[in-house]
Amino acid sequence: MSYTLRGRVDSRLLAALGPALAAAILALALHKWWPVEIAALMVGAGVALDILVYDRAFDYQPGWAALPLGALELGVVMALARITHVQAPVAEAILFFAGSWVLAQILGHAIYPWLRLSYADDGGELGRPGGSAAAVVAAVFLAAGGVAYATRPPTVTLSAGVHQGPLVIDREEILVGKPGAVVRGGIVIRADGVHVKNVTVIGGENGIDVESSRRVVLDGVRVLGSSMDGIHARFSAVKIRDCAITLGAPFAQGIDISYSMYDGMMSSVEGCDVSGGSEGIVTHSSMVMVMGNRVHGTSLRGITISEMSMGDVSENNVSGANGVGVYCGDHSECDITRNVVANTRSDHSGDLARVGVGIEANYYALARLEDNVLVGNGARTAAFAGSRFGTT
Numbered sequence: 125m126s127y128t129l130r131g132r133v134d135s136r137l138l139a140a141l142g143p144a145l146a147a148a149i150l151a152l153a154l155h156k157w158w159p160v161e162i163a164a165l166m167v168g169a170g171v172a173l174d175i176l177v178y179d180r181a182f183d184y185q186p187g188w189a190a191l192p193l194g195a196l197e198l199g200v201v202m203a204l205a206r207i208t209h210v211q212a213p214v215a216e217a218i219l220f221f222a223g224s225w226v227l228a229q230i231l232g233h234a235i236y237p238w239l240r241l242s243y244a245d246d247g248g249e250l251g252r253p254g255g256s257a258a259a260v261v262a263a264v265f266l267a268a269g270g271v272a273y274a275t276r277p278p279t280v281t282l283s284a285g286v287h288q289g290p291l292v293i294d295r296e297e298i299l300v301g302k303p304g305a306v307v308r309g310g311i312v313i314r315a316d317g318v319h320v321k322n323v324t325v326i327g328g329e330n331g332i333d334v335e336s337s338r339r340v341v342l343d344g345v346r347v348l349g350s351s352m353d354g355i356h357a358r359f360s361a362v363k364i365r366d367c368a369i370t371l372g373a374p375f376a377q378g379i380d381i382s383y384s385m386y387d388g389m390m391s392s393v394e395g396c397d398v399s400g401g402s403e404g405i406v407t408h409s410s411m412v413m414v415m416g417n418r419v420h421g422t423s424l425r426g427i428t429i430s431e432m433s434m435g436d437v438s439e440n441n442v443s444g445a446n447g448v449g450v451y452c453g454d455h456s457e458c459d460i461t462r463n464v465v466a467n468t469r470s471d472h473s474g475d476l477a478r479v480g481v482g483i484e485a486n487y488y489a490l491a492r493l494e495d496n497v498l499v500g501n502g503a504r505t506a507a508f509a510g511s512r513f514g515t516t
Contacts, residue, residue: 126184131248132174137257138250139228140167144264158212162220164265169200194225211339277317290328293318313337320345330356342367350376357381361389364396371401374423382408393417407433420444425451429458438462447471447478449501452491459516461494468501479503485511492516
């Protein structure tokens with residue numbers, strides 16, 4: 125079909141009305157706003173591609189092109205969702221996109237030509253209904269945005285100075301620390317949708333303790349001197365970014381994310397600096413992306429993906445670990461790519477699995493390796509007890 129520019133936009137916006145209404149209803153039912161955010165990204169990305177790419181690239185668009193163009197749009201939408209930090213479950217977001225795409229195809233190939241016999245001759249233009257669609261879609265998104273703004277979680281500002289903890293957060297809220305804001309004794313999170321930003325935590329058994337909570341974001345936090353875990357997450361989905369953790373206790377762990385695999389929850393650790401302790405970043409039975417972190421001076425391992433976890437370990441810098449730099453163990457599956465692992469030391473225990481191994485797979489684990497830089501380690505890689513290495 126030969127679309128005009130207006131025809132492309134008319135057809136897209138009228139087709140977007142159903143997903144926009146469905147997204148608003150889903151958001152109200154789930155008490156989560158990601159459906160509206162995904163729908164808005166779909167419409168925005170689609171209209172932008174219509175104007176900037178499709179109208180210039182296709183004088184004639186065959187029907188079969190809908191599938192590769194749909195895949196392109198899905199990739200763009202998911203990339204934008206990640207860049208804008210949309211808290212959308214990946215599988216549900218893809219399913220929502222797929223349903224919207226199927227509806228658009230049915231409308232474009234069957235319904236529009238039946239309702240408007242000149243649809244093909246007019247290049248997809250829909251006349252007054254097409255013009256009204258933009259206003260209706262905009263009204264739906266504005267109304268949803270207004271409700272989201274009115275029901276947004278409260279923002280609590282933590283003033284500069286020392287605040288005695290443990291500080292317990294048992295409702296959805298945003299906690300923002302002013303420069304110099306310190307909590308002594310830890311922060312405990314027991315609610316979904318909590319966002320903690322720019323707060324320093326000193327002491328406590330666990331610096332920040334997250335239990336059975338989803339959609340938790342820890343942004344720019346600093347943790348000093350906790351005796352067990354700097355950040356301790358159990359049965360939870362957390363996004364941790366740009367944190368700094370310094371440990372002095374010999375058996376402390378920097379970040380421990382465990383036991384969230386069975387609920388299909390995904391967590392991430394990005395851009396953090398973890399120093400000291402036994403293990404820098406460790407997961408058990410969880411799905412975690414560990415990206416762009418710096419881990420140094422640990423006494424047991426640098427980064428550990430273990431106990432049937434699924435981990436993406438990429439672009440990290442691990443240095444000065446004692447025994448093992450990056451570890452994938454106990455039936456876990458790990459994609460280990462583009463990391464720098466340097467100066468891993470032997471612990472002189474006589475254990476061949478702890479002779480300063482840069483990247484290790486142990487006990488029926490699968491570690492897929494690509495483009496890692498291994499420098500100054502006692503051994504570059506090693507696999508034990510039925511484990512194996514592969515390529516991504």
